[in-house]
Amino acid sequence: MFTKSIMLQMIKADAMSDIKAVRGRFFDFTQPVSHAGELAQSARIMDDGLLLMEQGRILSLRPWSTAAPDISPGMEICHFPGKIIVPGFIDSHLHYPQTEIIGSYGNQLLEWLNTYTFPAEEQYHCPEHAGEMASFFLDQLLRNGTTTAMIFGTVHAQSVDSLFAAALERNMRIIAGKVMMDRNAPPELLETPEHSEAETRALINRWHHNGRLSYALTPRFAPTSSPDLLAMVGGLRREFPDLYLQTHLSENRHEIAWVKSLFPDHAGYLDVYHHYGLTGRKSVFAHCLHLDVEEWRTLERSHSSIAFCPTSNLFLGSGLFNLQTCWDHHIPLGIGTDVGAGTTFNLLQTLAEAYKVGQLQGYCLSVYEAFYHATLGAAQALALDGVLGNFMPGKEADFVVLDPAATPLQRLRQQKSTDFAERMFALMMLGDDRNIYQTWIQGQPAYCRDSTVKSGL
Structure with missing residues (x-):
């Protein structure tokens, strides 16, 4: 497990390192729960976050406002404005x-x-x-x-x-x-x-x-x-x-x-x-x-x-x-x-x-x-919660970039939604494969809706 100081030294030391950065709105659950009533407390919604990954694993997920000063100017950041990033x-x-x-x-x-x-x-x-x-x-x-x-x-x-x-x-x-x-x-x-x-x-x-x-x-x-x-x-x-x-x-x-x-x-x-x-x-x-x-x-x-x-x-x-x-x-x-x-x-x-x-x-x-x-x-x-399922440090970096407004109807419904839960519910009820903007496997894009990584997808 990386400490914060070591991680920041790595980031500043070499802008061309293999650390990958993704910015956007994130939604996950920080820990398993035993009752449905505990889900709201476990849910993490980060409106503007920065996810750092190395060698297919998560280093950190932090708010952009606190993470940005520590990022080397040369680091490439994949930014997904208007999207929602969830675990795979x-x-x-x-x-x-x-x-x-x-x-x-x-x-x-x-x-x-x-x-x-x-x-x-x-x-x-x-x-x-x-x-x-x-x-x-x-x-x-x-x-x-x-x-x-x-x-x-x-x-x-x-x-x-x-x-x-x-x-x-x-x-x-x-x-x-x-x-x-x-x-x-x-x-x-x-x-x-x-x-x-x-x-x-x-x-x-x-x-x-x-x-x-x-x-x-x-x-x-x-x-x-x-x-x-x-x-x-x-x-x-x-x-x-x-x-x-x-x-x-x-x-x-x-x-x-x-x-x-x-x-x-x-x-x-x-x-x-x-x-x-x-x-x-x-x-x-x-x-x-x-x-x-x-x-x-x-x-x-x-x-x-x-x-x-x-x-x-x-x-x-x-x-x-x-x-x-x-x-x-x-x-x-x-x-x-x-x-x-x-x-x-x-x-x-x-x-x-x-x-x-x-x-x-x-x-x-x-x-x-x-x-x-x-x-x-x-x-x-599946006895894998120690390996994947959220954005905690050390987990495998599998995630999905969701487009909540992939169709005209969905765009209208998102505009009329008043909070995050309502937006996600509308996405769930109206969504399909058109809402999958990108799929990442261990820190690498494996599917991109607008420019497919693999032929035949």
């Missing part, structure tokens, strides 16, 4: 092989899987197809301001190889894994527990902690997992305790009934995972729409996390997530787009749907809470 968005749950089926009409969860998902995923035995789609997928994340994501591949090892290779090239922080399933899916997508274990071990050795990459054990969900497969996953989790685990939980009532018929000796859906040692820190359960009281308590006691996926839940008619109950049990929460049942890569649009989910239950999702769940709160849910 974190997508806690999505499926990159489902990119090509996004927005497909009709059906609820189980029918959706059979009609669209499984046929699309069968193509990922082909490394060329997997590589092409992995690049397209990650470019879509950057275009939408997402700098960190937890991602499902397919059952094919090459799907994960392609995704990690593309992420490594872009220096992105992602968590991903090969889907593991050995029943109740098309034969082309099934594997034995032994084959799944061997391929997963090889992928862990290749990719876990390679650059900014992390591996997640990825049993698709209980219905496609035999007891032998779940026991194998539990064994890997004990052997590699720093791995992540991602899966689905209680998304659809028909799914829950199916799990009960497949695992009649267990108390409920979550009990299946808990029995095999799959709950705990770094375990992220997507959806969690129809939990009973004991399941909420088990998630809390085990320090597990939840990915809330409002666009997908509404699109498939799955149900409404209960944000208040999640707060009551102190369960870390991130927001997931859940592409391709989710209908957008954009977390602004996803947060707008989360607000509507709350409205239908009499819960008022504030703009502070919404952005918290997409930044520092999501980082906490």
